[in-house]
Each structure stands twice: as C-alpha cells, then as structure tokens.
Amino acid sequence: SKRLSLSGLLFSLFQEIGRVLFLESSRLCKLQHSRIVSAAPSMATKFPAFRSQLVFENRQEEQMPAAKNKLITEHPFNHAAEIFVPAPSSTLDRIRNQLPDGAVYFRADVPLANFLRTDFIDNHLKKGHLHGVTAGCGIDREDCAALKPNGDLLLSLTKETFLELGLEGQASSFQPDSRHLVSIDLTAPHCRPGKKYYKRILWCLSDRLQLSYSFIFVYADRGAELGQRLSQDLGVECKQCDVQTTCRSWRQVRVPSLASHVLQHPARQSRSRRTVAREAVSSNAEPSSGTPGDNTGSSTSDTAAEDDFIDATLVFQEWLGAMMCGINLDDPVDSFTSSLKPPESVQPLAECTSIRWTGCLTVQSISKTVSSLRSLIASGDLPWASLSVWGFPDSPVSWRSKEHGWRQSGDNHYTAVLLPHGRYWLFATSPPP
Numbered sequence: 435s436k437r438l439s440l441s442g443l444l445f446s447l448f449q450e451i452g453r454v455l456f457l458e459s460s461r462l463c464k465l466q467h468s469r470i471v472s473a474a475p476s477m478a479t480k481f482p483a484f485r486s487q488l489v490f491e492n493r494q495e496e497q498m499p500a501a502k503n504k505l506i507t508e509h510p511f512n513h514a515a516e517i518f519v520p521a522p523s524s525t526l527d528r529i530r531n532q533l534p535d536g537a538v539y540f541r542a543d544v545p546l547a548n549f550l551r552t553d554f555i556d557n558h559l560k561k562g563h564l565h566g567v568t569a570g571c572g573i574d575r576e577d578c579a580a581l582k583p584n585g586d587l588l589l590s591l592t593k594e595t596f597l598e599l600g601l602e603g604q605a606s607s608f609q610p611d612s613r614h615l616v617s618i619d620l621t622a623p624h625c626r627p628g629k630k631y632y633k634r635i636l637w638c639l640s641d642r643l644q645l646s647y648s649f650i651f652v653y654a655d656r657g658a659e660l661g662q663r664l665s666q667d668l669g670v671e672c673k674q675c676d677v678q679t680t681c682r683s684w685r686q687v688r689v690p691s692l693a694s695h696v697l698q699h700p701a702r703q704s705r706s707r708r709t710v711a712r713e714a715v716s717s718n719a720e721p722s723s724g725t726p727g728d729n730t731g732s733s734t735s736d737t738a739a740e741d742d743f744i745d746a747t748l749v750f751q752e753w754l755g756a757m758m759c760g761i762n763l764d765d766p767v768d769s770f771t772s773s774l775k776p777p778e779s780v781q782p783l784a785e786c787t788s789i790r791w792t793g794c795l796t797v798q799s800i801s802k803t804v805s806s807l808r809s810l811i812a813s814g815d816l817p818w819a820s821l822s823v824w825g826f827p828d829s830p831v832s833w834r835s836k837e838h839g840w841r842q843s844g845d846n847h848y849t850a851v852l853l854p855h856g857r858y859w860l861f862a863t864s865p866p867p
Contacts, residue, residue, distance in 0.1 A: 490747060491860040505848055505860065506804070506823075507797050508834045510583050510654075511567050514824045515800055516758060516790035517807065519816050520689050523681065523787045529806040539794035540651040540664060541569070542672040546579070547640040549587055552627060553667040555620050558653075559585045562660040566651035566794075573828040574609070574840040579647055580830045583654055585621035589645075590614075590830035590837075599643045601635065608839030615830070615837065652794040677793035684757070684786040688764060690750050690777040692818065692853075751849070751861055753777050754820055758788060795823075807852055822849040 519525065548554070558564040565583040572578075578590045589603075596603060596614040606613035624631045639645060651672070653660060665672040756763050756774060763776040800823060807819040825832055825846035832838035832846040848862040 489860075489862040490744070492743075492747075493858055493860065494856055505833070505850075505862065506800055509823070509825060509832065509846070509848070510565055510797055510835075511580065511826050511829045511831065512795040512797070512800060512823050513826045514790060514792040515795055515803070516788055516822045517803065518754060518758060518786065518788045518820045518822070519807075519810075520687070520781075520784045520786050520818070521816055522785045523683055525810065525815055526787065526789065529810065537677040537791070537793070537795065537799060538657065538661065538674050539677065540566075540661060540672045540674055541648070542651065542665075542668065542670050543646060543648050544668060544670050545639075545644060545646040546587070546589075547636060547644070548669045549581070549620060550625075550632065550636055550639070551667060551669065555585070555625075557663060557667055558660055559621055562656045563654035564651055564660070564664075565654065566649045567826050567829045568647045569650050570648055571828055572840075573830060573838070577645065577647070578828060578830045579649075581649070581651070582831060582835050584835070585619060586835070587618040587620055588830055588835075589616040589618070591616060595643070595645075599645075600638050606839070607837050650794050652796055654796055654798060657796075675793060677791050677795065680790045680792070682788045682790075686783045687757075687786045688776060688780040689784050689786070690753050691781045692746075692750070747859055749777055750851070754849070754851075757786065758822065804850065804852070808856075811852055811854055818851060818853050820849060820851045823847055 517526075559581075563583050564581065566581045568579045573590065575592075577592055577595050580588045580590075582588060589601075590606065591599065591603070591614055593612050593614065596616070599616070601616045601618075603614045603616035605611075606615055618635060619625060622631075625635070626632055651664070661672075661674065752774065753763065753776075761774065763774055800821070804821060807816070807821065810816045811819060825838075827840070827845070829838055829846070838846055845863040848860065851859040851861075853859070
C-alpha cells in the first residue's frame, strides 16, 4: 500500500508540473504574439509598398514625328505589341499588309566566342544590324547578354562569373555589389583577327570560360536575305520563328467619352510625371511656361484644368488596360476585391478590335504600324487608336541602350494613344533616361 501511495504521489506531482509548464508556455506564446502585433507599425515603415513611376506626355505630332519618335527608335528589344481600336476588324483590312504579320525572328544556342567570327560580324552586324537578347535568363539572379543594334555585345554577369572571366567591366547600377557589366564592341577596328584586343577577348570567351546562352535574334534590315546565312556564319543551328498574331473583338462596349475639353487640351513638350504608390497619385508636372520648377506663371484655373485633364487620361488608361487584359468593368465586382470602376462618361455602345503580335518585333515594323494607324485617323475611319509595346523584362538594356534592371517586375513598356489632328498621349511605366 505504501508503494501504491508513493506511485500516486509521484504521478500527481508530474501531472502538476506538466500543467504548470503548459500554462507558462501558453503565457509566453501570448506575450510573443502581443509583441509582434505591437511591432507591426514599425515593420511597415521598414518595408513600404512598391513604388512605380508613370510618365505621361501630351504632344503634337509635329513636335516629334512618328518615324523619328525616340521612344520607339531607342527601344529596340520589343517582345510584343498590340493595337486597340474602337472599330470592327474590317477597318484594319486596308492596312493589314503593312502590319507586322509574317515577320520572323530567330532562336539559337550560341557560345559567346562565336560572335567574334569575321563572317558573322561583316555580313550580319554591319549589313543587317542584327540584334538579340538572351531568353530564359533572370536579370536579377543569372548571367544575361544582349547584342545591341550598333554591334556592341553587352554582358550582365554575376560577380562570380565576372571575376572568373577576367574582362574589364563596371559595377551594375542596380546591383553594384553582386553584378557587373562587360561591353565588347564587335564592329570596332581593333576587334579584328590579329589584334591584341581580339586575341584577349577570344581567349577569355573560349579558353578561360566558355559561356553559351540561348538567344533571340531579329534583323533591322535585310532580314529575309541575310537570315538564310545566319546558321552558317554563326556556326550553330538557328531556328526561324514566326511572330504570333492574336485577334480579338468585342461587341457592345461602353467606350469612355473623350470630351472636347480633353481633346483640345494644349499639347506640351514638357513631360508630366506621376509617381504611383498603392492607390495614391501625386502630381509632379513641369509647368508649361517659365523656368523649370517655377510655378509663378500658372494660375489656379490652369492648375485645375491640368488636373482634370490628367484625371481623364488616367481613367482612359485604366479602362484601356482592363480591356486588353480581358476584364469587363461592367461586371458587378465586390469593392473589397477590386477598386476598378466603369467610366462614368461613355460614348454610345461600339465594337472594338485588338491585334497583338508576340515574338521579337523590330523598331521599323512598330513605326510603320503607327504611320498606318495615323493615316486611318486622318481619313476619318478611326476616332482614335492605341498602340502598346512590351519590352523583354529580363533584357540587360532598354531605352537608349542603357542598363535595365528587374526593379519590381522588369517593366519597360509604353502605350501611345493616337488622336485626331496629329495629337497623341504617351504612357510609359519606366521612363527613358
């Protein structure tokens, strides 16, 4: 009986110890949770919401002709383009043969040392202005490369690859501690067989470190003629690919009304910049007269008119983006899940059409598309038209052949809304330098 009573006492003791430990652990968990909740505001200040910049331009065609539009000509690496018009598809039939349908580009796995071949440089870089970009490489975590239209080979390398390769370069503007840029002018006079510069690069790319990537190529000139010799001169198998075309149509669409005060708003050569964070839009527009940053020449009424104009264009841009994404703003949606609203001022129901090209598009084809749309607007067949162009998100270069980084999403695209009388609006998510 003594042994049983001792065993019962020990069991009760261990049971009480377990209960105390459980209660203490629960108290510590609640205390830790309260500390995390109380620290939430300070954590929000350390990790603010991503910020993006929207550049808007309201211009007259004479200020920047479409054929010489720097935003088009200085953005050579174009992955996709889409036109959107408030008209049936039959309206575009008369210019369909001028659009990028039937365009081709090339894919190939190329060792970087093969770019130094003399036949390739003479026949494709100097004559055809061949340019290309790596495919399937993350610009924020992997090695990437681009062959620019001027014949420069740009390598965006991780720190390990850069140190092992042994070529001169500079630190990246986006990741200075972990990424470096190496630029090689393949068309320079000193980049010829027998030159020391040529021998050094060839040795680094073929003997020291054999780098090979999957490239997408496109010709700026004489592509149909020179593309047949690309595999032979580059020393690898090159696959010809067709640009994919997708057509969509909408019926009974509520198109936002472009009121007369919006269409007649004076075009200005200065840029209006908008920095967008979450749902707030803050204005930082340059004045239309006087020195930059001087608001003495702007009256209150002018500022209010400018704000109304910007609000109208942002509403139009939001509606246009929703249409191209296949979102119907007229469908009832809970305000908790979406803040998108249909436009308040609309035109009579209309039929809309869009055509999208995906692959690798040349600057020349995009410029020709703008000119064709402009002719339809001038003839009265279209009230307006939009052209959206998307660049490659992981391209190491973007506008003006300047360095490009991933930032938050790799955005480097723009939308041009062509209006009557030579007017156009320009939206760019990542502004040119």
